[in-house]
Amino acid sequence: MGMTSFPMEAFFLAVGKGTRFCIYHPPSARSNLGLAAVFVPPFAEEMNKCRHVVAQAARRLSGLGIGVLLIDLLGCGDSSGSLEDATWQHWRDDITLGTQWLRDRGHERLMLWGMRAGALLAMDMAVTVPEVYERCLLWQPVLSGETCLVQFLRLSIGSDILSGNKAGVSIKGMRAQLERGEILEIAGYRLTQALAADIAAMTLERFSPPCPVHWLEVVTEDGSGPSPGASRVVQSWRAAGVEVRLITARGDAFWSVASAEELVQCPALVDATAHEAESWT
Amino acid sequence: MTTLDSVKAIIGDVLQLGPRQDILTAETPLLGNMPELDSMAVVALIATIEEKFGILIDDDEVDASTFATLGTLTAFVEQKLQTA
Numbered sequence: 001m002g003m004t005s006f007p008m009e010a011f012f013l014a015v016g017k018g019t020r021f022c023i024y025h026p027p028s029a030r031s032n033l034g035l036a037a038v039f040v041p042p043f044a045e046e047m048n049k050c051r052h053v054v055a056q057a058a059r060r061l062s063g064l065g066i067g068v069l070l071i072d073l074l075g076c077g078d079s080s081g082s083l084e085d086a087t088w089q090h091w092r093d094d095i096t097l098g099t100q101w102l103r104d105r106g107h108e109r110l111m112l113w114g115m116r117a118g119a120l121l122a123m124d125m126a127v128t129v130p131e132v133y134e135r136c137l138l139w140q141p142v143l144s145g146e147t148c149l150v151q152f153l154r155l156s157i158g159s160d161i162l163s164g165n166k167a168g169v170s171i172k173g174m175r176a177q178l179e180r181g182e183i184l185e186i187a188g189y190r191l192t193q194a195l196a197a198d199i200a201a202m203t204l205e206r207f208s209p210p211c212p213v214h215w216l217e218v219v220t221e222d223g224s225g226p227s228p229g230a231s232r233v234v235q236s237w238r239a240a241g242v243e244v245r246l247i248t249a250r251g252d253a254f255w256s257v258a259s260a261e262e263l264v265q266c267p268a269l270v271d272a273t274a275h276e277a278e279s280w281t
Numbered sequence: 282m283t284t285l286d287s288v289k290a291i292i293g294d295v296l297q298l299g300p301r302q303d304i305l306t307a308e309t310p311l312l313g314n315m316p317e318l319d320s321m322a323v324v325a326l327i328a329t330i331e332e333k334f335g336i337l338i339d340d341d342e343v344d345a346s347t348f349a350t351l352g353t354l355t356a357f358v359e360q361k362l363q364t365a
Contacts, residue, residue, distance in 0.1 A: 147337050151328045157340065171340045220294040228287075229335025252294075256325060 008062075013071070013097060018080035020094055021072040022101070025058040031065030035280060036107035037137065038098045039070045040125075042116035043148060043199070044189050045257045047077060050115060053254055053266050060274040067107055071098040084183055084190040088121070088198035095125050099132060111211075111280075115139040116255055117148050117199065123207035130210035135280070137273065138215045140255060143229050145202030155257065156186050187257070205233045212243040214276045218269055219248045247272050284362070285355045291333060292351065295326045307352030312345055323348065336361045 009026070012019035027033065039054060041047045058068040074090045075083035099110055112133050114122025119141030126133050142148045153174050174184055178193040185191075215234060217226050225231070226246050234246045249272040254264035282290075285307060293302025296317040311318055318326075326348075327338055338361065347357050 143332070143335050144337065147331050150337060150339075151331070154324055154327070154340070157324075221290065224282075224290065227333040227335075229333060232335055253329070256328070 008059075013101060015074075015080075015094070015097060018074070020074070020080070020097065021078035022098065023055075023058075023070040024105075025062040025068040025070075026105075027065045027067045028063050033065045033109065033281060034107055035065070035109040035111065035134075036067030036069065036102045036105075037061065037111045037113040038095055038102065039068060040095060040112060040114040040118035040122040041070070041073065041076065042118050042255060043142075044076070044083070044152060045187050046116050046255045047072075049255045049257060049263065052263050053269065054115065056267075057270045057273045060270055061277055064274060064277050064280075066277060066280065067102065067105070068113070069098050069102055071095070082190055083195070084192050087194050088124075088202075091121055092125060092128070095121065096129075109134055111135045111137065113137040113139070114141065117142045117145065120145055120148075120199075120202040120204060120207075123204060123209060124202065126209055126211060127207045133211055135212045135214065136209060137276070138213060139269065139273075140218055141204055141215065141230075143204050143233060145199040149196055149200045152186060152191070153184075156184075205236055208240045209237060209242045209244075213237070213245070215244060215246045216269060216272055216276070217246070217248050218251045218253065218266060220252065221250070224248070245276065247276065284359050285351065287333065288330070288355045288358055289351060291329050292326065292354075295329050296322060305351050307350065307355065309351045311350060311354065312348040318348070330358060334358060334362060 009024045011022055013022055027036070039058070042050055054070065058070065061068050071094060072079040073086065073094045075081045075086035102110060110133050112122040112126055114136065119138040122136055122138065126136050150171055153171050157169050157171070178184060178191070178196050181193060183190050183192055215230065217230050219226070226248055230246065234244050237244050249266070249268040251266035251268050252264050254266045289302060289305050292298065292305065292311070296315060298317070327343065331338055346353065348354055
């Protein structure tokens, strides 16, 4: 990695009456491959835990001649709207919008880079428009939208989870509230049944990718293999003929909302990503 | 890696036990014994187990007894894997 920094561009894309906040890391002028990635972000607060590591990797990819567009989805980050306005379809439309923006900038080759729940959205897009994206990079993908939703709801239960009687808040109770049309406020995010149901319906396994996939998983110890859950999905994709590279990188769970307050670095994941990208010529 | 080793590694990781992780056995008490295992750590531990094993844990399936020892937690995970 040289000391050259490439000028990134931050801007708002207009969508109907709203805007989406974007950051574009253009490819370095010397080695432009025509390739660019749309980053599909994690859900809710996890995104804020990840921005710094994502930005580091985006700069590395830029240095390798690959453009990266980071887009805040409707109701997330600095984009307009509230989470209660968002549906899965809106987010798909946002990824399409970002993809079109990259095309307009002259990128002829496009790929998706999904992280956590963003990996579910990325694979959904890759399967829906298989002619558009030539490969997918997945960072610590969420295997099941159902688990993702339950973990989000669990944030408001905390210690009560061990309190035996569960008289207070429960996951079941919260889901019943959602089904009655109530909006739940969790960690500052207003969650609707429409979005919760969309997320819960997603599983990674059911999307059989139409393009090569690079799956990067963070493990805490050198030499420890990928998790059983990841291995299972990768095995089923390979059985269906998909080209999947499952790579582990040593580091801590920097995306975890339940862990320490401060931001955690993960240099091995950034390095492993750059290493994978060297073959994307 | 056995399920017990996997669960041990997850505990060591979430609670950041470092080398202390190596002395954990099935009989090692967890809840009430490890100061690191506070309420948010329990939530993080459940989330990590779910993700590493690809299982979903309902909140009425777990209580304090699940987290009594490394052995009870491992038995719970094994039973979940069998019914998954």
